[in-house]
Amino acid sequence: MPQQLSGLIIPLGFLAIFYFLIIKPQKTKEKKIREMRNNLKVGDEIITIGGIYGRILKLKDEVITIEVGMDKTKLTITKWAVGNLASETVSKETSDSSNE
Incomplete structure (x- = not known):
């Protein structure tokens, strides 16, 4: 059982890092551009x-x-x-x- 959990921790850690370094900043940038276009x-x-x-x-x-x-x-x-x-x-x- 502990081996199964340790096998999941590393992929989940990579997913979290991927989300905070790539996906979240991209969504923030898209939101800012959308607001700018709507306020023209x-x-x-x-x-x-x-x-x-x-x-x-x-x-x-x-x-x-x-x-x-x-x-x-x-x-x-x-x-x-x-x-x-x-x-x-x-x-x-x-x-x-x-x-x-």
Whole structure:
């Protein structure tokens, strides 16, 4: 009986470590991104997951119209294609460079 329990302790320990090092941080990151996408508003400057910078002109359910470039080209994208807010990226870069 004790040998069976000791045979389970190591795999369960690995599962716990795997959960706390990989799964939990990933879920936290996904939740933060979901909240950011749900809180978007007209006028926000965004960066798409493809690296395109733009300003939100119109929000409609899961579809967003953004304005990009000097000639103010309009693109229609889905909400899940928003990677980040441009203001957050600039503030992260500023804080990273000041820490050096």
